[in-house]
Amino acid sequence: xxxxxxxxxxxxxxxxxxxxxxxxxxxxxxxxxxxxxxxxxxxxxxxxxxxxxxxxxxxxxxxxxxxxxxxxxxxxxxxxxxxxxxxxxxxxxxxxxxxxxxxxxxxxxxxxxxxxxxxxxxxxxxxxxxxxxxxxxxxxxxxxxxxxxxxxxxxxxxxxxxxxxxxxxxxxxxxxxxxxxxxxxxxxxxxxxxxxxxxxxxxxxxxxxxxxxxxxxxxxxxxxxxxxxxxxxxxxxxxxxxxxxxxxxxxxxxxxxxxxxxxxxxxxxxxxxxxxxxxxxxxxxxxxxxxxxxxxxxxxxxxxxxxxxxxxxxxxxxxxxxxxxxxxxxxxxxxxxxxxxxxxxxxxxxxxxxxxxxxxxxxxxxxxxxxxxxxxxxxxxxxxxxxxxxxxxxxx
Numbered sequence: 001x002x003x004x005x006x007x008x009x010x011x012x013x014x015x016x017x018x019x020x021x022x023x024x025x026x027x028x029x030x031x032x033x034x035x036x037x038x039x040x041x042x043x044x045x046x047x048x049x050x051x052x053x054x055x056x057x058x059x060x061x062x063x064x065x066x067x068x069x070x071x072x073x074x075x076x077x078x079x080x081x082x083x084x085x086x087x088x089x090x091x092x093x094x095x096x097x098x099x100x101x102x103x104x105x106x107x108x109x110x111x112x113x114x115x116x117x118x119x120x121x122x123x124x125x126x127x128x129x130x131x132x133x134x135x136x137x138x139x140x141x142x143x144x145x146x147x148x149x150x151x152x153x154x155x156x157x158x159x160x161x162x163x164x165x166x167x168x169x170x171x172x173x174x175x176x177x178x179x180x181x182x183x184x185x186x187x188x189x190x191x192x193x194x195x196x197x198x199x200x201x202x203x204x205x206x207x208x209x210x211x212x213x214x215x216x217x218x219x220x221x222x223x224x225x226x227x228x229x230x231x232x233x234x235x236x237x238x239x240x241x242x243x244x245x246x247x248x249x250x251x252x253x254x255x256x257x258x259x260x261x262x263x264x265x266x267x268x269x270x271x272x273x274x275x276x277x278x279x280x281x282x283x284x285x286x287x288x289x290x291x292x293x294x295x296x297x298x299x300x301x302x303x304x305x306x307x308x309x310x311x312x313x314x315x316x317x318x319x320x321x322x323x324x325x326x327x328x329x330x331x332x333x334x335x336x337x338x339x340x341x342x343x344x345x346x347x348x349x350x351x352x353x354x355x356x357x358x359x360x361x362x363x364x365x366x367x368x369x370x371x372x373x374x375x376x377x378x379x380x381x382x383x384x385x386x387x388x389x390x391x392x393x394x395x396x
Contacts, residue, residue, distance in 0.1 A: 028289060028290065028292075029301070029302045029307045030289045030292070030293055030298060030301040030302055031068070031286075031289050031290075031310075032306070032307040032308075032310030032311055033300070033301030033302060033303065033306045033307055033310055034064070034285065034286075034289060034301060034310070035064075035065075035068070035310035035313050036306045036307070036309035036310035036313060037306075038057075038060075038061040038064045038065060038313070039061070039309065039310070039313035039316050039317060040309075041057035041058050041060065041061040042058055042061050042317060043316070043320065043350065043353075044057070044058065045058030046058075046153075046320065046321065046324070047324070047346055047349065047350070048338060049346075053259060053260075053262065053263055054256055054259045054260065055259070056259060056262065059262065059274075059278075060255075060258070060278055060281075060282070062156070063217050063275055063278045063279060063282050064282050064285070064286075065156075066159075066214055066217035066218055066221070067217050067218070067220050067221040067224075067279065067282045067283065067286055068221060068286065069160065069163065069218060069221060070163075070167075070217065070218035070219060070220060070221025070222045070225070071221035071222065071224050071225045071286060072221075072225075073163070073164070073167055073218075073221075073222075074167070074171055074221070074222040074225040074226070075225050075229070076098065077098070077167060077168055077171040077172060078171065078225075078229070080094050080095060080098050080168070080172065081171065081172050084172075095168060095172075098168065099164070099165075100372070101372050102161070102164045104368045104369070104371065104372040105365075105368075105369070105372070106157060106160065106161065106314075107368075108364050108365060108368050109314065109315050109318045109319070109360050109364060109365060110154075110157055110318055111133070112360070112364065113318045113319055113322060114129065114132055114133060116322055117150070117151070117322055120322075120326055122150050122151075122322065122325060122326075124148045124149070124150045124151045125150065125151055128140065128148060128151060132151060132154055135157060135158040135160075135161035135162065136158055137151065137154045137155050137157070137158040138155040138156075138158040138159050138162075138209040138210060138211070139158070139209075139210065141155055141205055141209055142203060142205050142206040142209055142210055144205075145203045145205060146205070147205070150321060150322070150325055151321075153317065153321050155209045157318075158209075159209065159210075159211055159214050162211045163211060163214075163215075163218055166211070167218070167222075170182065171222075179226055180223065180226065183219040183220075183222055183223040183226070184219075184223075186215050186216055186218070186219035187216040187219050187220060187223075187276075187279075188216075189212070189215060189216065190212070190213060190214065190215045190216025190217070190219070190275070190276070191216060191272065191273070191275075191276045193207070193210075193212045193213050194207050194213050194272035194275065195269055195272035197213070197272075198266070198267065198268070198269050198271060198272050199269060201267070204266055207272075213275075216275070216276065216279065217275065217279055217282075220279045220282070220283050221286065224283060224286055224287055224290070227287075228290055233287060233290060233291055234291070236287070236291050237291065247284055248284065248288075250280070250284075251280060251281045251284035251285070252281065254277050254278070254280035254281040255278075255281040257277050258274050258275075258277040258278040258281065261273055261274040261277060262274055289301070309354075311361065312354070312357040312358055312360070312361040313357075314357075314365075315356070315357030315358075315360040315361055315365065316353055316354065316357045318357075318360075319353060319356050319357055319360070320349075320353045323349060323352050323353050323356065324349060327348070327349060327352060328345075328349075331345050331348060331349075336348070
């Protein structure tokens with residue numbers, strides 16, 4: 001699930017109302033490093049490792065992957081737009097290739113995981129197979145009003161596919177001069193929806209898993225994509241030292257404020273601000289990575305083992321819950337439980353998860369990505385598939 005971009009041979013066309021930003025980007029291993037840290041946050045949460053409330057980063061991983069997806073999907077759709085405007089084959093074929101590419105990226109590991117769950121007798125996979133397979137798990141869980149434990153993590157993939165369906169209508173139809181106001185409207189809508197859910201005592205799951213409650217994070221990523229391709233982000237290193245110092249201070253203040261807000265009762269309206277505050281931190285994190293983090297921290301995020309973990313993080317997320325469910329009874333028979341030799345148990349589960357995810361990446365995902373890329377050979381500009389990631393998301 002690497003992040004990479006190939007510089008396209010042509011810029012976006014200009015319309016009469018505003019200039020089209022040039023699409024220029026390159027592979028940034030730091031983003032894979034950040035994805036690795038995010039998936040580790042998910043694993044810490046799901047493997048039951050206790051963390052202080054002010055350092056609980058699992059839910060923050062949700063927002064990071066949404067923001068990152070909004071960023072790269074927007075870039076991808078601008079390339080589709082460029083292809084449509086310069087092609088004689090019309091818009092249906094390029095748009096169809098876009099949708100097929102998304103399915104080829106998410107589908108193989110996802111449906112393999114469903115097959116494993118059904119074959120090995122995970123009851124919740126069998127009873128909810130239709131909702132899972134059609135990427136409606138999030139809406140189904142909101143209707144149920146509770147988390148089906150062994151499959152709850154699949155809600156995020158449903159949100160992802162629903163976003164894939166919606167976003168072309170926004171990016172390809174929306175006049176460029178309205179892009180920033182539209183993203184601001186989405187950001188406010190997401191916040192308003194969450195506050196409305198709390199005020200009306202709606203089910204907590206509805207606020208958390210529906211696309212309405214997540215759309216603002218996608219919009220934040222899309223807004224950063226616009227600012228980057230319009231070359232506004234390139235001006236950041238030229239800001240005054242005081243502003244450059246203030247940006248990370250504000251970002252980390254937002255990080256800790258978000259963690260504090262998470263401790264509020266479910267009936268407190270201020271709780272609806274949690275995700276919005278998190279997005280301030282995540283917007284800075286993504287912006288800093290796109291511009292380029294320097295020094296030892298940048299070197300750490302570019303560390304090859306960390307980058308590789310980021311590449312396979314989609315498989316890690318898809319498979320890790322089933323590994324816990326299916327392997328834990330065997331480990332329990334050997335005396336390895338959550339209360340006895342828990343560290344050894346954790347290392348074994350983590351090693352199995354990484355091993356399976358690595359095999360999936362090399363022998364399942366990459367062949368499908370290669371096939372997807374052959375479908376794009378007629379395109380005037382293409383992005384390596386790993387640029388637009390499937391994302392692992394935490395169940396709250």
